Amino acid sequence: MTIKYAVISNKDKDQNTKVSSSICKQLNDVSSCDIFQISLGKNEKIDLDKLKNVSIIFSLGGDGTFLNIARQTATLSIPILGINLGSLGFLSEIELKNLSSSIEKIATNNYKITTRMMIECQIIRNKKVIYKDNALNDFVISRGELSRIITLDLKVDNSFVDSFPGDGLIISTPTGSTGYALSAGGPVIEHNSKLMLVTPICSHVLHSRSFVIPKNAIISIKVKNDENSRCLLSIDGQKTFTLQGDDEIKIKMSKMKAKLIKVNDNSFYDTLRKKLYNRER
Numbered sequence: 001m002t003i004k005y006a007v008i009s010n011k012d013k014d015q016n017t018k019v020s021s022s023i024c025k026q027l028n029d030v031s032s033c034d035i036f037q038i039s040l041g042k043n044e045k046i047d048l049d050k051l052k053n054v055s056i057i058f059s060l061g062g063d064g065t066f067l068n069i070a071r072q073t074a075t076l077s078i079p080i081l082g083i084n085l086g087s088l089g090f091l092s093e094i095e096l097k098n099l100s101s102s103i104e105k106i107a108t109n110n111y112k113i114t115t116r117m118m119i120e121c122q123i124i125r126n127k128k129v130i131y132k133d134n135a136l137n138d139f140v141i142s143r144g145e146l147s148r149i150i151t152l153d154l155k156v157d158n159s160f161v162d163s164f165p166g167d168g169l170i171i172s173t174p175t176g177s178t179g180y181a182l183s184a185g186g187p188v189i190e191h192n193s194k195l196m197l198v199t200p201i202c203s204h205v206l207h208s209r210s211f212v213i214p215k216n217a218i219i220s221i222k223v224k225n226d227e228n229s230r231c232l233l234s235i236d237g238q239k240t241f242t243l244q245g246d247d248e249i250k251i252k253m254s255k256m257k258a259k260l261i262k263v264n265d266n267s268f269y270d271t272l273r274k275k276l277y278n279r280e281r
Contacts, residue, residue, distance in 0.1 A: 004034040006054045006078075008069055010061030011041045013085040019096070020060055023083075026100060031107040040065070046072045054078055056106065056261065062086020063179075067236045070136045071118075074256040079113045081106065081261040090178055090275050093262060105263045112262045116175045117194055117215065120254040123233065125247050133235050134254050137176035140234040141221060141249060142168035142201065144242075149204055150231045151224035157217050163224075166203035168231065171196060171219060171251050175258075178276065180237065186210040190268050196253070219251040 005027060009020040017039050024035045036050055051057070051073060057080045059066045066082045073080075082092035083099065094102045105111050121139050123131040143150045152169050154161040172181040177189040177197055186199035187210060194215040200208045213219060223231060225245030233241040233249060243249070266274075 002032055002034055003056075004036065004054050005056050005058065006036045006038065006051055007058045008038045008040055008046070008060065008065075010065040010085065011039045013061045013065070014039065019083075019085065020058075023058055023060070023099070023103065026103045027107070030104060040068070048073065048076060051076055051078065056081060058083060059092075060085055062089055063091045064238060066091040067136050068238055070258045071134060071236060071238075074118060074134055074136075074254075074258060077257070077259060079259040079261045081111075081263070088275055090271065091175070091260075093260070093264060098264075102263045106261075110263070114192060114260050114262055116191060116258040116260060117173055118254040118256050118258055119171065119173055119196060119251055120256075121171075121233070121235075121249055121251045123241065123243070123247055123249055125244065131233075131241055133239070133241075134256055135176075135236045136173065136258050137179050137236045138170050138172035138181060139249070139251060140168060140170050140180060140201075140237070141223075141243065142232055142234065144230065144232040151226075153222040153224065154198065154211075155220040155222075156211075156213055158220070161211065164200050164203050164208065165205065166208070167201040169221060170199040170201060171221075172199065173197075178272070181210070182276075187212075188272065192268075194253070196251070215253045217252070221249045221251070223247045223249075 007020045057078050059069045059080050059082045084092035118134050118136050120134045122129050149165050151165045153163050170181045174189040174191050174193040181199045184199045184201050196213040198211040231243050
């Protein structure tokens with residue numbers, strides 16, 4: 001049976017498809033396969049019909065590219081191998097210098113597949129759901145371009161937690177705990193954990209801390225209705241939706257999961273130490 005691969009690259013980081021074309025050539029050299037190649041521009045949608053029989057997606061770019069591909073293809077449940085063409089590349093499994101050996105492992109089925117939880121949100125306005133989306137990293141509710149603070153009321157399973165005046169809230173997965181949430185003072189959470197994290201952004205109260213929420217809980221955030229209430233919902237740092245006063249944002253664990261391919265033996269802590277602390281063992 002011929003295996004079908006999809007090689008999806010960030011158009012800005014893989015100029016003239018140099019790296020993706022090299023990958024396609026190496027895959028053809030070591031295996032009998034069909035390859036579907038996509039050069040993805042900013043805000044460009046992937047034609048999912050062309051990916052229905054794909055076994056593995058190669059993501060070429062940085063973390064943003066990986067998040068974009070994972071979110072767009074989540075309904076197809078296709079394992080993704082991240083190849084780092086960016087700077088940090090926390091979600092990318094391999095660097096360019098290890099490309100040839102990694103392709104050999106893919107061709108000989110010498111790899112593992114790990115799953116990451118995703119989260120979904122609904123925006124409710126005037127008792128109607130007006131927007132839905134999924135995220136692998138996080139949903140961020142922020143004040144947008146205004147310099148004034150916004151106030152957000154937080155509930156978990158209908159129990160009131162607190163009101164948070166400040167720049168906003170980050171609701172992240174364990175995968176997203178090493179992203180914006182970490183910069184805002186949140187904890188590092190091992191990526192295969194199943195939970196949600198709520199982290200205030202520059203909260204205007206002294207007792208502000210992150211909240212670790214059980215995976216089966218429903219998080220509800222309401223935008224306070226006043227003259228400063230106009231704010232934004234950001235999805236994985238890539239898409240935005242404008243919120244209004246009295247909007248309610250409900251967030252819970254998604255039924256969809258992201259599948260990541262591992263070809264290395266490095267642990268989560270090895271990656272953490274190398275990528276964030278810039279230290280080897």
